[in-house]
Structures are given as structure tokens and as C-alpha cells.
Amino acid sequence: MDLLQFVRGCTFDDFLLTPQLGVVPSRDPSTIDLTTRFTSRVPLRRPIVSANMDTITRAAMASVLAEEGGIGVIDRGFRTGDIAPQVAEISAVKRTQHGIITDPHTIDEHGRIADARRLMDHTGVGTLVVIDARRRLQGLLTERDIRFVPATTGVAERMTPRDRLVVHTGTISLADAEHLMTRQKIKKLPLVNPDGTVLGLITAKDLVKHRDHPFATRDSRGRLQVAAAVGATGDFLERAIEVHNAGADVIVIDIAHGHSLVMDQAIQRLRHRLGSVELVAGNVATSDGARFLLDRGVDAIKVGIGPGGGCTTRLTTNFGVPQVEALVQCRLAVGDRVPLIADGGVKRDGSVAEAFLFGGDTVMLGSAFAGTEETPGETVLKPVLMPESQKIVRVPFKVFRGMASIGAVRDRLDLEDAGARELEALGAEGLEVSVPARGPVRAVIHDMLKHLCSAISYGGAESLADLRTKFWSNPEQYLVRLSRAARAESFER
Ligand code: XMP
DSSP, rough: OOOHHHHHOOOGEEEOOOOOOOOOOOOOOOSOOOOEEETEEEEEEEEEEEEOTTTSHHHHHHHHHHHTTSEEEEEOOOOOOOHHHHHHHHHHHHOOOOOBSSOOOOOEETHHHHHHHHHHHHHSEEEEEEEEHHHHHHHHHHHHTTTOOTTTTBBHHSEEEGGGGGOOOOOOOHHHHHHHHHHHHHSSSEEOOTTEEEEEEEEEEHHHHHHOOOOOOOOOTOOOOOOOOOSSSSSSHHHHHHHTTOOOSEEEESSSSSSSSSHHHHHHHHHHTTTTTEEEEEEEHHHHHHHHHHHHTTTTEOOOOOOTBBBBBHHOOOOOOHHHHHHHHHHHHTTTTOOOOEESOSSHHHHHHHHHTTTTTTTEGGGGGSSSSSSSSEEEEEEOOOOTOOOEEEEEEEEEOOOOOOHHHHHHOOTTOHHHHHHHOOOOBEEEEEEEEOHHHHHHHHHHHHHHHHHHHHOOOHHHHHHHHHHHHHGGGGGEEEEEEHHHHOOOO
């Protein structure tokens, strides 16, 4: 079968997949391998990515995504030149949990309680490592040690001194640390070098988080991983350098038309300054576009021109490629040399499996997460007429908007005073809508993963990777192109 010919002009709702002999004993997501790649060097245990949109991904969303085994991309929807807010979001994700804290907050043994209080307030940490002038461990000082204590009291008077602490010399695995801390009934384990200088700190709180989220996407220091979006012009280079310094694990150059000379320049400049940083670029939707980015050495390619829920590009320009065709074109162009991110157009969980089958290694979601607790923005109560009772009830809503919507562009460019004409001249390519406020995003992700595992079972595969291998080795066995009536039977409820 010529797969590309078969899917020309088609998108998710054009197909069903034929059920095959099921081989997995259970559809439980904790037992089915969903491992994939976000970028060349960032594997994920779950193929889910939250979109870099200012009504979707900030620290709260990105932290949950990483805890659940996916990753979030913090948007660049802050005013041009105003880089600190994005840096703060990245830092917040990196601070939520650790393995070994290699740079714990420290205080000098000759300090005062007032200094300790100030440092605890400023950093939000409850335990300070007390050191001497040569950074040798002298003790630990916790919030409890300084409660109700006069500000002028010396730190050394209140700390638990080193000879009363359990201390480990050298580095240690988290499993061994947990063992030791359980045996010794301690909540904090300082690590020191043989000369007594501080090497790190392990806390029971972090170990519990590791246990609670076994699939989490973590860096080599046990912190959650997070990506950050930048543009291709303006402050993009400075922004990329700062978010990278703040700990962003992946930089995403995200522009509407990624197959462009502007992108070429941006990649070159970014590589020149940041060397081998994990770099995603997009968006493209054609084999030429994908090859263009592959040739420029990116570590993943974002695919999708116009399928997004908040997007009006196709309406306003008539350019775009139906998302399934776009994915197949890009996959055929790059093979397995670079992962693809299927970005946009997923309106129901069934399309997650399709996005993966047709070529995505991960699926980027915007509107699917809209309205959840972790999305940024206010919840507002709006009066709604209930059709059955004809009563008006007040329903909580949140705003979801395309990043090229007039509202998002106005906020980003600081155009508070711009008139309607000037805004129109910006050529908005996005919608702004109110969506009902929902509960935590974790529940949405869990449902999605359960449905993905069911799809693997129906597809006769053992794992996500196996499903795709089976599909690509014989797409004919799977693909059913739908008639209009079949589409209505399948998706209209
Ligand atoms: P979903 O369908 O998951 O798509 O909401 C999310 C993706 O939509 C894209 N996006 C836009 N595309 N104009 C566009 O042409 C916009 O204003 C816009 N905002 C978001 C983006 O790729 C996102 O990841």
C-alpha cells in the first residue's frame, strides 16, 4: 500500500482502525510499555506533551506532565524583553522535587537566626545546611529550630550539630539513601566529601515523591524535566540562554511557519551560542519542511500547520496540511532519525493513538487540557441557560486562546492602547474561547493513557512502539477510510 497516497487530504476523523487479535493480558497503563522519545536524548515513559500556550502551560501544568511521565513546554507568551517571568516558571518546575540536592541552601555557622529566617522566607526552603568558612558541614537548621527564638540568637546555638546527625560520606544511590534513612528514622541525609565539605542533601519528602511518581520525567539530578519555547526573532536568543541557564532541559523554537529562512537563521544563531542543547523546531507539515529541519540538526520536529483547536490559520490563509497527511509526509521524510511531535488537532482520546500511529513520537495537546485546574488564568462564573429546566445557573469558565489570537498577541506585545484596526493589521490567526472549568489535569491524562492502552490491545500489540511497528509493516491491515455515514456512526454522539 502507498500509505501517503492513501492518507492524502485526510485527518484523524477520516479513519477507523481494524481490531486485531489482542495479546496483552491487561490494559492497565502501569503494565504496558508506553516509552517513547520527546527528543533525541529525552526519553519519555508517556507520550504526552502540553502545548506552549499561555492559557495551557506554566509551572503547575508542566510539573504534573513531568510527574506523569510526559513533559510540558512553557510558553513564551510574556512581553518581549520580559524574560524573568518565563525563567521563574522554569525554576519553579525544577525546584518542585529533587533526587540529591547538589546545591542546598547554606548558612554560615556564625550567622544569626534573623539571617536564617530571611533566607528561609526568600527561598521557601525549611532546612538550611550550616557550614564553616571552608564549606565544611557543621549542622542542620530547620524551621522548627528557629520558631519563637530571638532574632539575634546565633545559628550555632539552635542547629543540630554535625556530631548528632547521620551523615553519609560520598555519593549514594536513592535506593540506598532510602534504606539508610528508614533504618535511622531520619528525614534529612547530608552528604559530604571526605574532607567534610558539603556534597549534597537528600530529603525524605523528595524520596516519597520519587516513589509516588514512578514514570516521572526526571533529569540526572532527579529534578522534573521541562521545556521552554522561544521565538525566532527579537529577544529569542537572550531568552533561550536565560531559560537554559535556569535549567530548561529542552528549547523549542516555535514559530507558525518553521520551514522558513527565519528559522534557518534562528537555529544557526542558537546553536552557535548554546552548542548541543536539546533543540526542537517547528512547525512544519510537509516532507520538505521536515527534511529542512532535519538537515539543520534539530533534536525533534514539531508537526502541524493549522489543526489546533485555537487556530484559524487555515481559515485566514487557506494554507495547511490535514494533520494525518502531514504526519505521514514528515515520518516518511525523516524515518527514525529524529522524533516527531504531533502538534494539534486532537479533540478526542482516540486521536492520540492515531497521532502516534501515523508518525508522531509524542502528541502535543492544547485544547484537550483547556479549563483544567493547572491551566493559568482566572476562573470566572458566567450565567448559562440550562435547556431542560430553562433556569439560569452560574457556571465556572476559563479562557482558552490561540497564541496568535488578538488577545494573546496584544498581551505579548504590550499593546494595551492599540485600536481594533491596528490589531487587525497584525493578522490574528487564533481564536479566544471560554471553556468550562474542569478538575485536575491528572485525571484527564490518566483517562487518556487508559484509552491509549486499550488501543494497543485492540491493535494486537504489546507496547506503544510495537503498535507502530506493526502498523507501518502493514498499514492496510489497520486502515479503514470512512464514508460520511460511517464517520457519523463513529464520532457523532
Ligand atoms: P490543540 O488542537 O491541541 O492544538 O488545541 C494545540 C496547538 O495549536 C497551535 N496553536 C495555534 N495555531 N494559531 C495557530 O495557527 C494560533 O493562534 C495557535 N495557538 C496555538 C499550536 O501548535 C499548539 O500547540
